[in-house]
Amino acid sequence: MSGYEHEVKALIGAAGVPVPRGVVVSLSPAVTSGAGAGAGSPADFGAGFAAAAGLAEPLVLKAFGPGLLHKSEAGAVRLGLRFDELGPAAAELAARLRPAGFLVEEQAEPGVELIVGLVRDPAFGPVLLAGLGGVWAEALRDTALRLCPIAEEDARRMLAALRGADLLRGWRGGPPVDVDAVVKLLMTVGGPGGLWERLELGEFELNPVIAGPSGVIAVDARYVPDPAAAAEGPLDEPVTDFLPLFEPHAVAVVGASTSRPNFGNMFLGFYRAAGVPLVAVHPTADEVSGVPAVPSLAAAEVDYALVAVPAERCAEVVRQARGVPFVQVMSGGFGEAGRPELEAELVAAAREAGTRLLGPNCMGVYCPRGRQTFVGGGLGPAGTVALISQSGGLAGEVIKVGERRGLAFSRVATVGNAADVTPAELLRWLARDPETRAVGLYLEDPRNGRELYAALRGAPVPVVLLVGGRSGQGRRAAASHTGGLVSDLRIWEAVAGQSGAALVTSQDDLIGVLAYFQAHGTRPAHGDGVLVVGPSGGASVLAADAFDRAGVRLGPLPDDRLDALRGLGVVANGNPLEIPVGPMGRAGLVADVLDALGVPYADVVAHVNVQAFFAYASAHGDPGEPLYAYTRALAAAQADRPGTRISLVTRNGDCAPAGVEDEVGRIAAAAGIPVYRTMEAAAVAVAAGGCHGVA
Numbered sequence: 001m002s003g004y005e006h007e008v009k010a011l012i013g014a015a016g017v018p019v020p021r022g023v024v025v026s027l028s029p030a031v032t033s034g035a036g037a038g039a040g041s042p043a044d045f046g047a048g049f050a051a052a053a054g055l056a057e058p059l060v061l062k063a064f065g066p067g068l069l070h071k072s073e074a075g076a077v078r079l080g081l082r083f084d085e086l087g088p089a090a091a092e093l094a095a096r097l098r099p100a101g102f103l104v105e106e107q108a109e110p111g112v113e114l115i116v117g118l119v120r121d122p123a124f125g126p127v128l129l130a131g132l133g134g135v136w137a138e139a140l141r142d143t144a145l146r147l148c149p150i151a152e153e154d155a156r157r158m159l160a161a162l163r164g165a166d167l168l169r170g171w172r173g174g175p176p177v178d179v180d181a182v183v184k185l186l187m188t189v190g191g192p193g194g195l196w197e198r199l200e201l202g203e204f205e206l207n208p209v210i211a212g213p214s215g216v217i218a219v220d221a222r223y224v225p226d227p228a229a230a231a232e233g234p235l236d237e238p239v240t241d242f243l244p245l246f247e248p249h250a251v252a253v254v255g256a257s258t259s260r261p262n263f264g265n266m267f268l269g270f271y272r273a274a275g276v277p278l279v280a281v282h283p284t285a286d287e288v289s290g291v292p293a294v295p296s297l298a299a300a301e302v303d304y305a306l307v308a309v310p311a312e313r314c315a316e317v318v319r320q321a322r323g324v325p326f327v328q329v330m331s332g333g334f335g336e337a338g339r340p341e342l343e344a345e346l347v348a349a350a351r352e353a354g355t356r357l358l359g360p361n362c363m364g365v366y367c368p369r370g371r372q373t374f375v376g377g378g379l380g381p382a383g384t385v386a387l388i389s390q391s392g393g394l395a396g397e398v399i400k401v402g403e404r405r406g407l408a409f410s411r412v413a414t415v416g417n418a419a420d421v422t423p424a425e426l427l428r429w430l431a432r433d434p435e436t437r438a439v440g441l442y443l444e445d446p447r448n449g450r451e452l453y454a455a456l457r458g459a460p461v462p463v464v465l466l467v468g469g470r471s472g473q474g475r476r477a478a479a480s481h482t483g484g485l486v487s488d489l490r491i492w493e494a495v496a497g498q499s500g501a502a503l504v505t506s507q508d509d510l511i512g513v514l515a516y517f518q519a520h521g522t523r524p525a526h527g528d529g530v531l532v533v534g535p536s537g538g539a540s541v542l543a544a545d546a547f548d549r550a551g552v553r554l555g556p557l558p559d560d561r562l563d564a565l566r567g568l569g570v571v572a573n574g575n576p577l578e579i580p581v582g583p584m585g586r587a588g589l590v591a592d593v594l595d596a597l598g599v600p601y602a603d604v605v606a607h608v609n610v611q612a613f614f615a616y617a618s619a620h621g622d623p624g625e626p627l628y629a630y631t632r633a634l635a636a637a638q639a640d641r642p643g644t645r646i647s648l649v650t651r652n653g654d655c656a657p658a659g660v661e662d663e664v665g666r667i668a669a670a671a672g673i674p675v676y677r678t679m680e681a682a683a684v685a686v687a688a689g690g691c692h693g694v695a
Contacts, residue, residue: 004064005071006103008221012206015195016188018217020060022105023051027094049086052104057082060107060219063093065100069222079107108219111212112167112177115143116189120201120226121491123449128190130155132164134208140164145494147453148196154498155186168211181215202226240356240421242429245326246411247370248303250277252324254317255308256288263330264308265289267364267374274379276371281305281317296320297327304372306330306364311342314360315349322353329360330392335417336361347419362416363392366399366409369435374414375399383408384437385514386430388423390415390444391468394507398440402511406669407518410435418445424452431459438517440510444468449495456499462521463501464513464688467492502688509684515674516647516685523672526643527600529555530686532576532679533590534607539651540576543607543679550683552690557597564596582612583626591637594644603686604646606634607679611655624660631664635671645689648675649682 009019025048052059063076071077076097078089090102115133120126124147131143144158159168159182170176185206189195195204202225206218251271256264264280268289271278279300280288287293294300297320304326307317311333321327327350334343343360350357358365364374369382375396380403389395392414399412410433413426423443430436438461446452456463469488496503504510530552532543547554554575557565565572570579570593579589586592590606613627622628631648638646648668653661668675676682 003069003223003225004100005062005221006064008204008223009218011223012195012218012221017185017206018215019221020105020108020217020219021055022103023049023055024101024103025049025051025090026101027099049083049090049102049104052086053083055083055104055106058107059083059086060105061086061089061093062103062105063090063097063099063101064103065098068097068099069224071220105219108210108217109212111210113208114182114211114216115205115207116185116209116218117203117205117207118148118189118196118199118201119203121449123446124453124491124495125450126190126196126201127491127494128158128186128196130158130186131162132167137207145490146190146498147491147494148190149192149194150186150190152183152187152191155183155191157497158186159183175213177211178213178215182209182211185209185216185218199223200225200227240425240429242326242426244303245356245358245365245413246367246372248276248326248372250279250300250302250304251372252279252281252294252297252300252302252305253291253308254281254297254305256280256282256291258282258285258288261289262308264306266376267306267308267330270373270376271371274371274373297324298322300324304328304365311337311339311360315342315345318346318349318355318357319353321350321355324353324355326358327353327355328358328362328364329416330363331359332361332416334360335419343417343419350420357420358413359416360419362390362414363395364414366395366412368409381408382410382435383518384410384435385518386410386433386436386439387412387441387514388415388426388430388439389413389442390418390423391442392416394442398442398507398511401507402514405511405515406665406675407511407514410437418447422447422451424448424455427452427455427459427463431455431461431463437461437521438514439463440466440514442466442468442507442510453495453499456495456501459499459501462517462688463499464510464517465492465496465501465503466505466507466510467503504684504688508681512674512676512681512685513688515676516689519647519669519672519674520645520689523642523645525602525645527602529553529599529601530603530605531594531597531601532605532607533579533581533593534576534649535579535581535609535612537578539607539609539679540578543576543605543683546679546683547686549680550687552683552687558599561597561599564598565593568592568596570596581606581608581630583614585630587626587629587633588636590634591640594637594641600641601644603689604644605649605679605682605686606646607649607651607682609652610650610661611652614655614657623657624663627656627660627664628667631667631673634673635667638671638673646673647682647686648673649679650675650677651679653677 006024013019058080061078068074068076113134115131115137117129126148128146128148129143142163144161146154168177204223206221209216209218253264253267256268268291278291280291280293281297282288282293283295285293305324306328308330311331314329314331318327365372368379385407395414430439562572665675
């Protein structure tokens with residue numbers, strides 16, 4: 001197929017997409033080249049357009065040929081023609097554009113112009129785009145994306161998500177569009193068995209599709225095939241048991257020095273402190289840094305080996321790992337450094353040895369339960385939160401900062417270049433690990449994006465995603481509006497939206513959402529909506545803004561309970577609800593407010609101004625006691641209300657004396673209450689809980 005519009009319309013028409021009635025007029029070589037007397041005059045086209053006599057006026061004339069992919073920009077389209085105007089219009093276009101031929105069609109009735117397109121993302125495969133089209137496609141960029149195949153619910157959500165969705169429902173007295181017909185079109189293109197499965201993408205676009213009360217019609221179509229596009233085959237689902245990776249019976253470290261301390265020696269120190277059975281691999285020494293040594297990895301009876309030698313030597317070491325289930329290559333200098341052949345050799349060495357490879361270019365594994373660690377300072381408590389990260393440095397920060405804020409980890413794996421073991425493979429295993437109840441991911445390159453997407457959709461535990469490099473700098477130039485409207489950021493938003501994963505934009509939010517899942521992930525909600533309570537009118541106004549930005553609606557207070565609230569001395573102006581919380585206030589006021597409201601909320605976010613608790617510190621023996629009392633009261637309220645998820649925001653926490661915030665965190669954590677330092681962080685976490693059905 002050459003990809004000319006009439007050929008694409010024949011293809012989509014056979015698939016059930018409505019297209020205008022039309023005829024194709026091919027030009028003779030003499031007319032196309034301009035040779036011969038009178039070539040290209042109106043008379044040259046009269047007989048050729050005779051077949052168009054049966055079409056209903058007004059008519060549309062479109063020139064097609066090499067270089068005319070964007071016909072409107074090239075001036076290759078004429079609208080509103082009568083039959084007798086076709087010849088002169090064609091002569092003018094032929095003289096200027098030298099086309100291969102013309103397409104004559106009946107002009108469609110006016111309606112809402114939409115764009116429906118497909119593009120193959122390098123990581124995630126075919127992606128469907130829908131939105132306002134025609135001249136508005138790139139001007140407004142009002143579109144929605146979903147990965148193929150979509151379900152009917154996806155199609156309806158795409159349309160509902162458009163800023164211009166009101167146009168479909170009828171606007172300023174206009175008739176509503178036949179939305180069911182639009183949904184059917186989206187399913188024909190992007191649903192199971194749809195066009196996305198039959199095209200060699202490339203890019204495919206219907207723009208505009210005119211939608212009206214009686215249906216839809218695709219008045220323009222373009223298709224840019226890519227014969228190199230791989231078919232979507234069945235997903236590879238390895239059955240590797242990763243338990244020995246996280247809980248090895250013994251560990252080997254390759255690359256520690258007897259004379260010049262290096263990363264290998266550092267890891268030997270970490271493992272010695274953790275108490276895991278340990279062996280060093282050294283060609284000549286009997287021991288390294290007080291650890292017994294063997295001459296090669298082949299002589300090490302271990303479940304896990306950490307390799308920290310120069311990149312050029314890594315494949316040689318990995319070939320010795322027969323009988324070792326997992327080898328982690330910390331060393332960099334492979335694909336990320338422009339040496340993919342060295343990375344391919346490393347993977348081949350792992351296959352030859354029969355071992356699974358973690359990395360290269362990664363820091364390792366952390367699991368307090370299995371005494372696995374790549375960070376100094378000792379092991380934290382064993383918990384239920386897992387993390388998969390392509391950055392070892394970021395993973396280390398999340399571990400240390402997260403543990404300081406009350407997170408307790410089940411398993412952490414850094415995967416670096418993910419040349420063998422992929423994030424998707426680990427996610428499938430962790431999502432069914434009895435010790436794990438929530439998973440966080442930091443990714444830059446998903447490797448097999450379709451595999452990751454399937455793993456996210458199949459995960460029975462809540463998942464939060466932090467993605468680096470989402471700006472899409474350096475994406476290839478697009479051949480269509482669809483290609484230009486698809487970016488890395490929007491692909492990840494579609495992945496999260498369809499899979500139910502939460503997508504966050506910062507490391508702090510990653511930690512905050514994991515804290516929410518750790519505290520509330522298994523707590524069934526028996527209420528609905530979100531209530532924000534705390535002091536200060538200004539802070540409440542800003543809280544409303546923060547939750548609005550996070551996509552969380554704060555519903556109104558029940559009218560019949562306002563008098564009961566006023567009886568508590570509460571100014572019942574709305575939600576957020578302003579209550580007098582402070583060192584001189586009643587610690588249990590939040591519980592009293594909830595009782596007075598009589599409405600079971602799914603989430604209650606209580607915020608305090610920490611600074612206010614210490615403005616009167618001299619009046620108390622322990623300056624932190626009023627704040628501790630308030631936190632204990634929240635803990636009691638949480639215990640009495642298992643169907644409500646309470647979160648605490650300690651605004652201005654840096655005004656507290658040393659140790660106070662830590663104690664507040666301990667009291668809250670024991671009650672299953674996550675603590676946040678800002679209203680923005682709490683709003684993101686509550687929103688994430690909602691997108692997982694947790695809240």
